[in-house]
Amino acid sequence: MADQPQDELLLHQQLLGGTDPTATEEAASRYLPLIEKHVAARAWNIYHTNDRELIWDASVDAVFDYVRNPQKFDPSKSSVLGYLKRAAERDLINAFKKYRRQRTGEELSDNVEEFIRSRNKRSEISGIVRDAEAQMISSIQRERDLETISNVGNERDEELLRLIRSGERGSDRFAAVLGIENLPAVEKRRIVKQHKDRLKVQLKRERSKRRD
Amino acid sequence: MTERNILHWAAKRAADEPWLLAHELREYRELNDATEDEVAAALDCSRDALVCLALCRRPNPDAPSFRPDVEQIARHCGVNAHKLAALLREVDSLRTIREVPVPPHVAATQSGLLAAARDRKPKDKKRSAKKRGK
Numbered sequence: 001m002a003d004q005p006q007d008e009l010l011l012h013q014q015l016l017g018g019t020d021p022t023a024t025e026e027a028a029s030r031y032l033p034l035i036e037k038h039v040a041a042r043a044w045n046i047y048h049t050n051d052r053e054l055i056w057d058a059s060v061d062a063v064f065d066y067v068r069n070p071q072k073f074d075p076s077k078s079s080v081l082g083y084l085k086r087a088a089e090r091d092l093i094n095a096f097k098k099y100r101r102q103r104t105g106e107e108l109s110d111n112v113e114e115f116i117r118s119r120n121k122r123s124e125i126s127g128i129v130r131d132a133e134a135q136m137i138s139s140i141q142r143e144r145d146l147e148t149i150s151n152v153g154n155e156r157d158e159e160l161l162r163l164i165r166s167g168e169r170g171s172d173r174f175a176a177v178l179g180i181e182n183l184p185a186v187e188k189r190r191i192v193k194q195h196k197d198r199l200k201v202q203l204k205r206e207r208s209k210r211r212d
Numbered sequence: 213m214t215e216r217n218i219l220h221w222a223a224k225r226a227a228d229e230p231w232l233l234a235h236e237l238r239e240y241r242e243l244n245d246a247t248e249d250e251v252a253a254a255l256d257c258s259r260d261a262l263v264c265l266a267l268c269r270r271p272n273p274d275a276p277s278f279r280p281d282v283e284q285i286a287r288h289c290g291v292n293a294h295k296l297a298a299l300l301r302e303v304d305s306l307r308t309i310r311e312v313p314v315p316p317h318v319a320a321t322q323s324g325l326l327a328a329a330r331d332r333k334p335k336d337k338k339r340s341a342k343k344r345g346k
């Protein structure tokens with residue numbers, strides 16, 4: 001068993017037992033500031049960013065996942081803090097990928113310029129240019145998709161599409177847009193999926209129309 | 213919730229988690245069109261106490277543990293237990309009323325609240341008839 005403070009194990013037991021309603025708050029206030037510090041250092045060292053929301057989201061995702069599913073943590077392998085730090089690092093990588101996807105065109109163009117300025121090998125430059133072009137095309141494609149939905153004049157669909165584009169995975173935000181947040185979870189997920197599928201089919205049709 | 217630090221940010225994010233109390237606090241605000249300060253006033257607590265509440269697990273109003281859970285949360289966060297219980301019951305009741313299916317012909321003429329009250333009338337009549345029979 002990893003060497004762990006007694007109170008850390010006690011809190012973990014409380015989360016596992018699910019009988020103490022304040023255990024989630026105790027875990028959040030105990031670990032979040034420590035995880036934030038760790039994630040902020042990583043974000044700066046690896047990605048040269050100090051984006052506050054990115055750092056906070058990665059830290060909160062890791063801690064919420066732990067308090068929601070404490071059974072995933074194995075006390076014989078590491079301390080809770082070590083476990084959370086690793087989870088938050090993974091969340092940071094995912095958040096950063098998502099963030100980069102959202103800032104496609106201009107950022108990649110900047111990269112191309114930067115590479116050219118730093119006189120990289122020709123093959124590397126053409127690789128970057130190809131990536132930038134592909135990203136640019138997909139960004140234009142997304143703009144057109146959005147335009148298509150906007151033309152339908154349906155604000156709800158526009159909002160749903162925005163959520164899809166932002167990489168939202170949970171069904172709660174979609175459910176809020178659809179006004180079905182009070183339905184049982186299974187039913188909610190089913191309806192959200194129906195709407196996502198409908199939008200995808202609609203977009204596909206519009207794209208093939210444009211190609212014709 | 214104003215994001216002054218990571219705990220405030222977590223409390224804001226917690227509103228999307230139905231198993232946390234933040235979700236109920238947001239429902240209360242939406243149902244009553246209330247600001248955070250008004251919620252804090254309703255609970256007779258500070259805004260920092262609201263952050264603490266937001267991150268606690270939501271007590272189940274139907275469970276026998278509801279009362280002790282509310283008392284424990286109230287002690288932990290420094291809020292009035294009676295006021296917290298009343299707020300949670302209010303949110304739960306309004307949610308239940310909202311979820312009662314309203315027949316289309318009633319929905320066209322009546323408010324959902326009246327329809328929900330009417331739905332219970334025939335049952336009450338039967339019960340009182342039985343009682344009278346005895």
